[in-house]
Structures are given as C-alpha cells and as structure tokens.
Amino acid sequence: MANLQFANDENGNRIKPSPRGRGFCPICEGPMIAKCGEIYRWHWQHDRERNCDSWKEHETAWHRAWKEIFPESWREIIIERNGEKHIADVLTKNDTVIEFQNSPISVNTILVRESFYKNMLWVINAKSFSTNFSIRSKVSQKLMRLEESYKHDLKNFYSLESRDPVYNKKIFDLERDKESYKRIQEQEEQKLKDLTQSLESLNDIVSKTIISWEKEIYQNFSIFGMSEISERHKSDFKDKTIKINLIKSQVTLLERNLNEIENMNTYQYLGIKYVLVNYERLNVDMIERSIIILKSNMDTIFPTILKFQNKLDFLTYKYKADKYLFAVDTTKTIEKITGDITRLNSEYHELQIKFPDYHNCLSLDFEKFIQNELKSNEKRFYEASENEMKVQTEIFTLEIEKNESDAELETFYSKQKEEEKLEYEKEKGRIMRTYKGQYTFLWKRERKSWSETTCPVYFDIGEDYLFERTGPNSLTKISIETFMERYLNV
C-alpha cells in the first residue's frame, strides 16, 4: 500500500513527514519512515512492503493536488466499520467521503466501497479517457431541434400564403370571356369592312354575277348569303332564257318551211296555186287538196287533171306514178305556218317585254341583304363590346376584393409568424436556462463501471471545470469553484 501524507506518533497524533522522521501507520500501526527526497513530495512509507489498505492505489501528483485543496484535518481520515478500517482520501465537515480515483476499477469494487462509506462521492481522473467519450452540449442539441421545427413551421406558413385559388380561378375565367368578346368585335369589324366594300362596288358585283350566269362560270362572293340570292335569280333567268330561245328556234324552223314551200315548182289550176311534189311526199291527209296531172298531155290546152277518189284510189297510183305529176294546194298550210309564226313572234315579244331587269333586281336584293347584315353586324359588335365592359368591371371588382383578402391574409400570417417567432425565442431562452452546462456523452469504448454508481461522480478531464454525471449518458459541466463551494464550505 501506498504512501501517506500523515502518520501517527507514539501518542496517536497525526504527524507530517520530516527528514529522518519515524511514525506508525494509522491503519495497521506498523512502523513508517518519512521519505523527504528532492524529486517526490515528502511522504510516509511503510518500513517494509505491506498491504495494509488494499483499497489505496499508488498516490500520484493528481491525487495529492486534489487532496491539498482541502484542509489538512480532512485528509486521510480513517473510517472504521464493523472492525474494517479504510483511509478516506477526504472526509468533509458533513461526513461526506471524497474518493479520488485515478485508475479504472470494476463495478463490483465501486459498489463495495459505496456500501462501506455510504455517504460518498467520486472524483475520477478522466484525463486519460477524455478522448474516449464524445460530449455534446444539450443546449446546442435542443436548439438545433427547435430551430428545425421552427423553420419547418415557417415553411408551412409560406405554402399556406401561396394558396388562394378561388380568386385566381374566377379572374382567369373572366379574362378568357373578355378575350372571346374581343375576338367577336374584331370579327365583326372585319365583316363591317367587307360589307361596306361590297356596298360600294355593288354595281360591279352585279355585273360580274350576271356574266357568271350567262357564261356558266363560278362566281365567288366575299359575303356569306349572297350566292344564295344569286342562285335564286339565276334559275329564273335560265328558265326565261330557255323559253325565249325555244320560241326563237321554232320561228326559225317555221320560216324555213315556208321558204321551202315558196321555192317549190308550182302549177296553176282553176286559179289555185299548187305545189308540185313527188308521190312519195304525199299522204292520205293530203289527198283532198291534191291534184293528179297526166304527163302525156299536160302541155295541151286541155290537160287531164284528176283527183284521188279515196284512200284506195290514192294507193293505186303508187305503181303508175311515173305517168303523172302530183300537186298539192298549200294555201292552208301556208296560212297555218304564217299564223304560227305571227303567234310565236308575239309571244316572243311579250316575253322580251316581260323579261326581268336582272341587274336591277339583283342590285336591290343584294343591297337589302347587305343592309340587313350591317344592322345585325352592328348589333353583335355592340353586344360584344358591352359584354367586354361588363366582364372588365367584374374583373376590377374581383381584383380589389382579392387585394383586400391578400392584405388580410398577409396581416394574419405576419401576426402568426410574429407569434411563432416569439414562441421560438421564448423556448430558446428556456432551453438555454434549463440545459445550461449540460452535456450528453457517449463512451466510444464502453466504460460501463460508472453507470452503476449510486453516488455522485465527477469527471476531471484536466480543465478548469468538471463534468458531473447527472444521469445515464448525461453530464453537467460545473466549475471547480462551484464544486469546492459545494463540499468545502458546508
């Protein structure tokens, strides 16, 4: 066993080592020699190697330095219980044993000593294993977590702010309506141009249209509805034209017939002019007004002139036709043809007179149509323009409402944010106050022994503060002054 700072004299008084001094061990009462060298601090040593207190480890400068903070009378105090004696490193005024532990000890050893001393605390030299556990400030850990949740909440506020779809949707729909009303106005404006232009060049259009009827060519109208009018007149025009042409060709044919009859050879008989024809050109209907001239005496004063007796008689001439000439009285035929021509001519003239002035008709109809179109065009234009204004007014109203609502929301959210910030600052303050100097630590390589202790444990890592063990994996930083106040001045 180790060295002591105090031994006993013959009377049992504590004495410090002095050169060549002799004393007795306070535990085993064996003789002790004072060691007063130049390198090591002065101390007592048993004169023979002995292990009188197995609990004592070899005293180091670290032990000595700690012990010397306390009054001499508190150091190396013998504690006796049930006949068992041990030297406590320090015993404070209120009977708390302080043990300074330099080397690692087992859980069992710790528990045995704690049960012997009862009211005790440990100061552990943790310098050597200060790199063996990682320490994290509770304050910074908790502040980090708090800040994370605060930022998360703020983000949620911002995303709340950005959602105001009701007004936006309404305004979007109205803007679309407005655009469609604008488009209608543009279309109507273009149509107005076309209508006005057509009205100005109406005469030209009508002429072209009539030419297209006559020549059967395609006529393109810039205004929808005009070709329908044109088609209607066109069919009337065609009907009438066909009728006139038909009469004309009939008259021509009749005139040709008349001319043909007039150019035929004639034969005068009893004051009637007959036309000579071949037998083949006769038919039963003509036999009444035909005569038969015998060729052999036709140039005499009394030529033989016969008439067909009946139909049978007419047929018998077929085989003796070369002996006769045949002639037909055409007076009635000519009268009929002339009559027909006169009648057809008067019909023709009548049609000519009644033939419509298509140019004028078409002009009137086109103009009427265009004027009507202009009226409805104007109506549509003004309706669209009024609707556009109406929609614009609605948009303005909604925009004002939206701005008001935005402002309200803005106020609401900034207030919320303010409150959130205040709460955050408050919590920050609380954390800093509550967890000030508190640390969590993790053994890198396990040193479980100190987790079993029931007495206070202080780790000395060689700084001007200690870590007090305040729970599993929990340390609190305390200054050496505070530690001393806690145990020295009681």
Ligand SMILES: [Zn+2]
């Ligand atoms: Zn001894």
